[in-house]
Every structure is written in structure tokens, then in C-alpha cells.
Amino acid sequence: MKLGKNFITGRETFLTSWKSEDDPSPGEYTLRFLMVKGKYQQFYIRRSSAIETRIGPYNGISFSGRPLITPDAINPVYVSYIVVNQNEMYFTALSSNDTTTVSSRMVVTPSGKLEIFLKKFANQDWIKSITLPVDYCDKYRVCGLYGSCNAATTPYCGCLKGFERKTSDDTSVCRQSIALDCGPGEGFEKLSSMKFGGN
Structure with missing residues (x-):
């Protein structure tokens, strides 16, 4: 089949x-x-x-x-x-x-x-x-952009490193906590046990 x-x-x-x-x-x-x-x-x-x-x-x-x-x-x-x-x-x-x-x-x-x-x-x-x-x-996009979900914690939704949750107009989203300038000392963060986001 x-x-x-x-x-x-x-x-x-x-x-x-x-x-x-x-x-x-x-x-x-x-x-x-x-x-x-x-x-x-x-x-x-x-x-x-x-x-x-x-x-x-x-x-x-x-x-x-x-x-x-x-x-x-x-x-x-x-x-x-x-x-x-x-x-x-x-x-x-x-x-x-x-x-x-x-x-x-x-x-x-x-x-x-x-x-x-x-x-x-x-x-x-x-x-x-x-x-x-x-x-x-397992719900689709349950924590929104730049969010992460952990079923072992309360609340389930958090933000990836470098982002923080902000609430406006009855919505809660993760936004950058500091601006990125791609300068020295910046790079990629390794994330383990994560399901890759996207479509």
C-alpha cells in the first residue's frame, strides 16, 4: 500500500x-x-x-x-x-x-x-x-514563530534563546530580545531533541 x-x-x-x-x-x-x-x-x-x-x-x-x-x-x-x-x-x-x-x-x-x-x-x-x-x-505551530514547546514544563510554550515572549492585542509571540548585527561572537545555537519548524 x-x-x-x-x-x-x-x-x-x-x-x-x-x-x-x-x-x-x-x-x-x-x-x-x-x-x-x-x-x-x-x-x-x-x-x-x-x-x-x-x-x-x-x-x-x-x-x-x-x-x-x-x-x-x-x-x-x-x-x-x-x-x-x-x-x-x-x-x-x-x-x-x-x-x-x-x-x-x-x-x-x-x-x-x-x-x-x-x-x-x-x-x-x-x-x-x-x-x-x-x-x-504535537499540535501544529502551537507556540508560534521562534517559540518552543516542552510537554514536561508548565507553561508548555517558551521562546528560543535570544527571544522573549511579548503580549500585544490579545496575542502572545516570541520576539528578538536583542538586535542581531552578525558581528564577532555571534553564531548558531545548537538545539537538541527539537522538531524542526516550518511548513
Whole structure:
């Protein structure tokens, strides 16, 4: 199964939620793969046209900011791939061995969550492996420009080094605390365990 787009036919493959748990007509939420050549690949959970959650970007091994999606490095049950070529761009996950002993499925729930299930053929039960978003900080652009989110602190939102939170017109944003002049002693700040911002 592929999630992506065929550039020749224009056909896009994505997931849509049910309207409710017992109504399989199309719901409000979709899981779409960002398909722009030259940009980092990532997934968006949208409610109608508004982005609610971003998963990624994909760094070639796993989805940044969400290590839970990385298959077990020693004995993975599936391996994920992103394929980009002249004809198409898509995401797929395949069993890691030829004796397919595990199946997986992805579901977008009527409440806008992505759930991934695994089933080992030995017991035939679907077991929930991952649910996204996990916490408040998985919301899209929740802390605004130059902001950072930490689910382990209160409040969740803070500002990156060199910025401070200022409130005006009922909005709270991070603004530069000092002007940059690109002079001696200035450089880049290393940030670890951060999901890269942007589109």
C-alpha cells in the first residue's frame, strides 16, 4: 500500500477518517503526505483544510521528533520507505522478512488521531502500537514563530534563546530580545531533541 501521489496521473492516495465510530461515511480528518520535490517529506493530519498535527519531517531513517515510529533497530517487524522519482512520490511500510509474520494498518480516527496497529499471525489480534498526536506539543505551530514547546514544563510554550515572549492585542509571540548585527561572537545555537519548524 502506498500513501502519496502519482505525478503522471495526478492521483493522490491518502487516509480519511470515518464520520463517527459507527458511520463509515467520510469524516473531517485526513492524513496526507507532503509531496513537493525538494522539500522534506512529512505527514499532516488536517481537519478539513486546516493542519492540526505534523508528523516529521522524515530524515531518511525515521520521522523527526517522533522516535516511536522508528522500528526496533535490532529486530524490526517492518521497514518504512519513502520513494521519490520522476513518476511518483510515496510512503510505504513493508514486512522486514520474507516469511510475513506481521501485518500493520494505519487508521485516522473520527477525532483526528493517527493509530498504527500490528497483528502477529500467531494470535490474530490487532495490537495498537502508536497513537499520534501524543501530547500538546504535537499540535501544529502551537507556540508560534521562534517559540518552543516542552510537554514536561508548565507553561508548555517558551521562546528560543535570544527571544522573549511579548503580549500585544490579545496575542502572545516570541520576539528578538536583542538586535542581531552578525558581528564577532555571534553564531548558531545548537538545539537538541527539537522538531524542526516550518511548513
